[in-house]
Amino acid sequence: MRDEIRRLIAVLGVVVFLVPPGLAQNPQQPVRPPAPPQVSANQKGAIRAAVNLVEVDVAVTDRDGKLLKGLRQDQFSIAEDGKDQKISTFDYYDVERLEKADAVEAAPITIPIGSVAPPEEVRQQVRDRRMIVLFFDLTSLQPNDLTRSTLAAKQFLSKQMTSADLVGVVWFGNQLRVIADFTNDRDLLDRAVDALLPGKEAQLAALAAATSAGIDSAVTEETNAAFTVDDTEFNAFNTDRKLASLESLADLLRDIPGKKSVLQFASGITQTGEDNRSQLRATTDAANRANMSIYTVDSRGLLAEIPGGDASVGAAGGNAMYSGAAVFQQSGARQDSRETLAALASDTGGRSFFDLGDLGQAFRSVQSDTDGYYLLGYYSANAAHDGRWRTIHVKIMGVPGARIRYRQGYYAPKDFGVYTTEDRERQLEDAMRSETPVVELPIAVETAYFRLNNKQIFVPISAKLASSALQWAQKSGRRQVEFDFAAEVHDSQSGRIAGALRDTITVRLDSERYEEIQQNALVYQGGIILPPGNYKLKFLARENESGRIGTFEDDLRLPAVQPDRMQLSSVVLSSQLVEVQKSSEVQTKGFAPGAKLRELPLDVGGERIIPSVTRVFTNQQMLYIFFQAYVPEKTDLNQLRAGLEFFRNGARISQTPIVAPAQVDDQTGTASFRISLPLNTVAIGRYTVQAVVVEAGGAQAAFGRNYFALRPPLAPTARATPAVSGFGGN
Template sequence: PIDARGLVAQAPLGDATRGSAGGIAMYNGQSGMTLMSAFERSQDTLWALATDTGGKALIDYNDLTRGMAQAQQALSSYYIIGYYTSNASLDGKFRRIRISLNDGLTASLDYRQGYYAGKRFGKFTPAEKERQLEDALMLGDPVTELTIAMELDYFQLNRAEYFVPLAVKIPGRELALAKRGGAEHTLLDFIGEIKDEYGTTVSNVRDKIDVKLSDSTAMELAQRPIQYDTGFTLLPGKYKVKFLARDAETGRIGTYETPFVIPNLNKEEKRVAISSVVLSSQRVDRKDALYNAAKDKGLSESVNPLVQEGQKLIPSVTRVFRRNRDLYVYLQAYEQGVDTVEPLVAFVTFYRGQAKAFETAPIQVADALRNRLKTMPLKFDLALTKLSQGEYTCQVTVLNPVSEKAAFWQAPIVVVP
């Protein structure tokens, strides 16, 4: 590496590009030492890079072209030497390399002084485990060792903010591998971030849950997924979420990344303003952990509209439903800016291809929450026994007969026996 700054000479207290330091430090020499130490640290990086790779660092030299010429000459003739190590231990320790010449030959040898051996995940220190997860979050290519499915929804809280619940599902059969390895429990580590359309991180999450792996639990995990949920408060706009999960027993990582949009419902004039539509087949007591996963629910549940009357509605991330389970549909409509709430009519329709397979009876909602948005919750509880197994398109229709406005939402679902 070449230090493009060339030969650098600094005044003890800095130059005119910055204000003078004040206090005792400018008299006892501490300010000058601080400037010198910062400059030396910047050069130490170049020295370390050169040493670790067997190269040379050119610093404090104004003739940059000469440095490039020297580098070119050094690479004009060279040997590539490789070997297979006899030490198969994956302990992560530094292993030194020494190269010498035989038969009395003399030469100046430049080579890498050593390398770090690989390391098993089980031998990682807590700091190394944290760094591995952070590095995986920064990677351009996602790590896909663990299967992840995710759903994002949005609900308006006030005229500026929206609550965005995030639900993640991980197949339990993949975590059962840890049980077969002899573990009694495993930790699931989660890390994620949300960036706006300009690439700025606006929110993040770092969490974990403890999954017990008893014999009975391991059998359940082979057939049921582990679900994690959290939430964010965001403004309207375009975003991208990247979420990682890691099995802390085996070190396997999964990544889910997708763009999403939160519309500005304040500007909706032609249609009925509605939130996301949540489809679910499960309600749980909010005090209970999801699927044997014990975790702190956090403060987000205080504003989560999916938590009502002590029950939490669990979104169906995969949208696969069994005929012997009820289907719960939940959404919100907003009539902000009106003095008197106008009644709404809503119904759910299932299409198979172009044919209508089933349609619920319309429900009328005339009451709104006591807030400025005039939030009107819409709930459906459907028995899927009326549908045969197969693929359908689920459509939710919301009508305002007074203002003659409507809103439609569609999503594919699968009904299984």
């Protein structure tokens, strides 16, 4: 059991420093991001303005259900939360006209789902088209339900699909997958539906349901099993994943103009009694912003259950069968599994279909709802970004007996200042999962690697932020800023998460100290333990006063052990050594308590070397170079010697005398070297430093390189701030 736990642990570290201004300069390597831009200390926060266009699709019919066309803009009125709004955009999509037009042989139309295309080009292609997505939730569909759903879909494609329809096929199993983009190619769509086969995802479709609200009588089951798994806790995450998949689909459809109808085939969404309402709200919000209506279909069809359950469940015990509690619980559980489906449909302007003997009725309803619709747009007069639900009410004047259908409202945008804890976590999660990096906060990051043993490598992560570019809050006469740091490391081949890091750092300074460090930088240090291999790192930093996020991505190549050769770690450059001690100015909250890393590789002789993130120094500083050598077995560590060589423009210009290791560890075969030299005699410019380690009287040798730049000083060096560190496992 202990070995299993150890495999789940990724050791991380947290250190925050205030460093001298000489370190916050542009990096030497072009592959690294530039240093944060210098901002005046008295510069105020920028004024931001946002205008949000709200679009509402409105279907208008007469008493007999016939479409009413030709209505004018002045015949419509829109109110939001009871206040009239000015209609700014008005258009009519006449899908029925295209359906009735003579069919013309033409190449199939394909609109990619999720790809970026010129909006006007896509708008012309989807003009007067009906866009339908067939969404199959394999995690809730039992094999029989999936078969029933695919047969209905194939019948729709062969008999009901019209020339105006563009249909896409998407399924959700262990991940969201687009099987077919929007197209009118029936053969392609038919093959896409045929590819849907029952798999292991169906095992998630029969998780236990919580007792219905309002029913207090306990209903027990005798299954003759020695142990019955309580999967209610797991099911909470299963429900979130189902809803999150719809949210992701809405994000993919957002940039495609016009109304999108999603037919969701599911066997209900099982309730646990503690469902994540935040995820349901986020899914609804994403669908409304994407102008996406969800039509939920209970693929179980017409349910006629036997009172008390069939042979697939154990018999109820006690007096439940005689008091009627078993039947009430059975009926309540069925309704609970449909509540979320009904909420999704009603909140997005769609419909829900339960107890259908013929699932084709759902397709006919989608087509009739989108035969033609008016698309109205207005700029909300309510400028508050409070995230509240805003009710929309549409009226038509001068058309007696008209019936209208539209979505009932939307969630307003939300500023970071009113985010809940769940909202903040979701923002970080979205930024971590987004393929487009968020670069609102300037950040520079440096990584390295040090071997702990043959199977574990410690990867320190250093992030630098210019303090003058941050928004500091003022509380009780002190300045305060809070950060959230998050990192994920994925295996380059499999994409699996190999390690993660998550911390919250709070820095509090008095007025004098705040003015002193305005020209300095904040440096965060964390670390992750990984096995040798190739990885991709994604690091996020969020400043919690404004909610701005900075992103850094890089490849990590951690070399495997070569038993018969000496190997070196990264060559770390620094201009600062600190004693590790606690400070009242910095507070750290780690979200991964557990295993402790007693001593960092960067700690030598009771002092910690602070890696330079940008590797830019001044000629008034001392340069510290730190690296480790890892030798084969039976090699005498005390016989190792190391020296430095400096190159400029490809030519060697100087070298240092060889030195013995500063620290050795015979148990791991590690020798640590720390070499220091003043920079006051070094000319301004860019340099390559090469560390060379040899075995005196032996055959082992290795070298490593790094780069740095030297510039004249801009300002007197400020005193260093004591560091705070805390190392826990994740």
